[in-house]
């Protein structure tokens with residue numbers, strides 16, 4: 244994975260309670276611009292040798308001199324957000340991956356952007372991009388209360404502030420009581436981009452689908468993997484073969500392909516280790532994967548040419564990997 248050295252240029256509260264903070268990252272070498280990014284992209288932030296977290300870029304893709312991320316502290320989480328809030332200070336160097344986009348803006352005449360809480364981050368970058376292109380869009384931002392709503396100042400100072408519709412649960416305006424009216428009837432010329440907690444995204448997609456929106460019009464980005472039921476057909480042992488050496492190894496239940504390969508000295512690239520980032524996508528030369536990632540499209544999964552080795556398994560007795 245290609246990485247870039249940055250310096251933390253500024254840290255600021257992103258909401259009055261301080262539970263969300265923005266981090267402005269600039270190139271460590273000011274003479275070298277940061278790699279370009281598209282709206283919807285994220286970077287992997289390297290917080291430690293085994294602590295790597297993905298954060299969406301929320302600034303305009305036109306910015307070549309900075310990456311802006313926002314982190315909501317979650318003390319019940321896996322430690323990434325707590326480390327960002329506790330350990331990262333202004334002036335500190337921070338290694339990040341080059342931006343990767345698993346949530347790209349596809350062509351459409353109109354867009355409806357629907358954010359739950361901190362899920363607004365990639366949608367702000369999209370809003371900047373759409374406003375710059377002169378494309379029609381609206382942005383709905385749901386939050387429990389105004390004091391908890393992140394990035395209000397960023398919205399107020401944007402070129403698209405009049406297109407943003409705030410919704411606050413403590414004012415009786417939650418996603419369960421008030422889905423955006425424009426989602427109540429499908430518009431074939433529009434695409435809908437949704438980002439927020441799992442239950443929020445499920446509710447929006449279920450309700451919009453029931454109203455007649457087509458699955459291809461609804462795009463979501465997850466922060467955490469979807470819950471899955473145990474599958475006795477694929478939870479058990481299978482074998483994995485490394486094409487370049489011919490070596491074949493068993494992958495026991497409860498063990499990932501990546502862990503087995505690493506144990507045998509095969510170099511693997513990992514980041515989120517949850518099927519969320521795509522860093523570990525590996526070519527499949529033979530066999531049928533049991534895809535358990537949130538990264539690939541339905542078409543890519545059906546093609547069975549790549550597998551996320553951090554979490555996916557096998558439907559066939561053996562997988563041959565292009566390593």
Ligand code: FES
Pocket residue numbers: 512513514515516517518519520521522523524536538551552553554
């Ligand atoms: S390491 Fe992120 S998808 Fe596998």
